[in-house]
Amino acid sequence: MNEAERLVELIPRLRRYARALVGDRASADDLVQDTLERAWAKLHLYRRGTDLRAWLFTVMHNVHVNKVRATRVTDTLEDELPELAQRASQGDALLVRDLDRAIARLPTEQRSVLLLVTLEEMSYEEVAHALGIPIGTVMSRLSRAREKLRAMMLGQGAAAKLKVVK
């Protein structure tokens, strides 16, 4: 199978990751498109015989980071948001419909790690390689991303309860 066929084959996975990474469908497909363009332009840097999928996710990560950098203000604001520390004893049921929004509030670098591990089911080593970070950083970002999401979900659970009480 040549690179073109493999790229076509990988589109659905790129789209899934992009959708979770940036939220809406149009921006996600934009990101996929830019990634594919970039991949062709940089194909000479890809070493044959190595994992094309991992390489492609690296390309997508770089394209995304560059785009985010262009809109840095909003992103850093999100980073500065305090973690929601409320904890309800029960009711941490994940509200899937709010998942998009919760993920969007994670700092980009934590979001990437969580999604590559959870959706792409990459090994921690693969994630480290794809993102160009040490494996220890992968683990700490993964841990922080999960804890933040859990806290947000708990917070939402609590908020929903309060509304019902009122």
Next chain:
Amino acid sequence: MSTEPTVTEADLQAYADGRLGVERRAEVESWLAARPEEAERVAAYRRLGDALRAAYDPVLAEPVPQYLESTAARRPRARRIAAVAGWMTLGALLGALAGWEARDWRRPAGPPLAEGAVMARRAAIAHATYSPEVRHPVEVGADQEQHLVAWLSKRVGARVRAPKLDEVGMALVGGRLLPGESGPVALFMYQTAAGRRLTLYIRAEAKGNRETAFRYAREKNVSVFYWIERDCGYAISSADLSKEELLHIATLVYKQLEP
């Protein structure tokens, strides 16, 4: 016999991801059994993973938009020719060309020079405008080359052709119509597998305009070779290629467009 195993945060993450070996998993499980809060936290991480997959896995089954597939399947035509090597061995050819270039270079500049210089400038601006485009470099893609050529010929009012530049590793991206100083102009874009681009600007010439030799102009970082031949004016521009590379291509184009 029960010295308790050390369980790190990384172990808990790996446990949540189901990535521990049997032995280690058992150790983490017994550690969690004594710590209900931690166990609940890890369970929440697992539910989070399930929720993420439930939310986004359906994307895998969505039909892929045609434009994404086309982008992914683009054949890097230049690969066949080992474009880079081609550029490197260009030297010999250039030596042969040098005499020819020098000869034509010295041809006296008649009135068409000014006229041609305006064209070169416009061509350079068009190149600088469209060649950085990632998403919309052209209006009509190379996949519809016949239509593109017919359309541009009709609008420009002269027989316009898109030369084949495969031998120098450049593939046609497509083309677009531009406003020129005295009528519509055709612009073709080519690129190498590495994404280096050039544009070919073609306009219909007024009857009185004399034919000219190759001329070279530079606008900011854009190199332009231009000439007028019969009823058309041509300008080849690139910010990515050296003057020598561009001259080589200009001669190829010139030869191909000879009637």
